[in-house]
Amino acid sequence: MTKEQLEPISPAEAKEMYLDARKREVSKSTLDGYHYRLKHFIRWCEQVEGIENMNNLSGRDLQRFKTWRRDDGDLKPISLEGQLDALRIFIRWCGSIDAVEPNLHEKFEALMPKLDKTDEQSESILDTEQAEALLEYQRKFEHASRPHVIIELLWHTGIRLGALHALDVDDYDEEAERISLRHRPETGTPLKNGKEGERIVALSAEVCRSIEDWRDYNRHDVEDENGREPLLTSRNGRMNRSSIRDSVYMVTRPCYYGADCPKGREPDDCEAAEYGGYSKCPVNVSPHDIRRGSITHFLTEDVPEKVVSDRMNVGQDVLDKHYDKRDEEVKVEQRRGYLDNI
Structure with missing residues (x-):
């Protein structure tokens, strides 16, 4: 033709x-x-x-x-x-x-760029030290605030932004200390992997406490346009994805939780310190970077890859290539722990 x-x-x-x-x-x-x-x-x-x-x-x-x-x-x-x-x-x-x-x-x-192995992997990540410093600050000064619940859930579960956005109040099982992730495209909250992304995720007592206190004291008592009761709310209904992302950008700036800026910036002179400019911070992270950090943390703590794969709903081949950011020194010492008694 x-x-x-x-x-x-x-x-x-x-x-x-x-x-x-x-x-x-x-x-x-x-x-x-x-x-x-x-x-x-x-x-x-x-x-x-x-x-x-x-x-x-x-x-x-x-x-x-x-x-x-x-x-x-x-x-x-x-x-x-x-x-x-x-x-x-x-x-x-x-x-x-x-x-x-x-x-x-x-x-x-x-036309396609020639990539080497390092090009194929994103390096942006919330590491364990940063996550622990942020959560320590939030648990002390901002307990059960909306940003606090967002970070607790993202870090502890490694779920995707879409899954967090989809949670309803009744998806949280207080007695069993777990959340259920459900694919509900007909009411506006699909999961990335559809029905295959549905699962139940166990929670720690600390995460449960933050959810319950948020739900009981700080959550806006509203429904979304489909008559559901979202876990994360604004005054008008379900918190939207972009607002969740903005909250993550806001609180993962090192200056927010009292850490030194690795770029040497001062908050008074930094455009990322102003409302609406949080995404301009050169060292904060996105929700997906927290997911990457969470997965790496679980692996570093010797949680088996199959358990991490199932919990985070990610194939083991994808996990190895894109999410596992352990360095080779960590990996070899972990392998040594399994082999010493053989």
């Missing part, structure tokens, strides 16, 4: 058609990921290159986009690879609806 035989369509319209075509095939969080990764390409088409018709897209255009996106976002190779791979899949789909030349997606083979 030649370009003359293609059917005209704008980049923005093609993206919306693609997302609509995929929405029944993937979870909402996955769909949101597609939107995030593709929005930069649409911005480049519309604002940088003035591309109004996908039919005209060429391999040379894709190379220009790669260079622009790398520099515009100051992206690491692994992040750039993720965005280019999402674009490759989108372009392949566009070929199936006669929006671009059918083989255009094959051009990506030469």
Whole structure:
């Protein structure tokens, strides 16, 4: 098929058609990921290159986009690879609806960044020392506050942001000291892995105390738009994901819990110390970084990989590649502990 035989369509319209075509095939969080990764390409088409018709897209255009996106976002190779791979899949789909030349997606083979083993792994993590310092501060000065409950749950359970957002009051079993994670897409709270992500997670007495005191004294007594009683609430209903993420950015700044800033900044002069600027801190972490830190902590404490895999709902191959941040010295000494008596 030649370009003359293609059917005209704008980049923005093609993206919306693609997302609509995929929405029944993937979870909402996955769909949101597609939107995030593709929005930069649409911005480049519309604002940088003035591309109004996908039919005209060429391999040379894709190379220009790669260079622009790398520099515009100051992206690491692994992040750039993720965005280019999402674009490759989108372009392949566009070929199936006669929006671009059918083989255009094959051009990506030469575009993908060459990654070494360290590039393939994210290094951002909340380590055990930081987590313990933050929780010590929160338990002493902010017990049962909303940020305190968020950090207790994320660190102790290693659950994903979406799973935390999905929790209802009655998902907490006070007597058994555990929470149930449930896939409820029909009322707006799917789990990343759908039904396979459902599980029961045991809690420590300290975490239970923070949940119960939050529930009994500080939680807004409200329902969400589906008549459910969320565990984490705002005045208007269920706390949204972005607000949970902002809370994590706020409290994981070292200056927040009294630690020295490793970058030597002073809070009075730092833009990340201002409301709305917390994400600009160069050393705070995201909810997923807490998950990575939690998994590493459990492994370092000699919890078997199968137990960690089941508790955190992550395959052991993915756990080894992306979540286990123990250094080789720790691993060899742990292996020694198992082998000394053989």
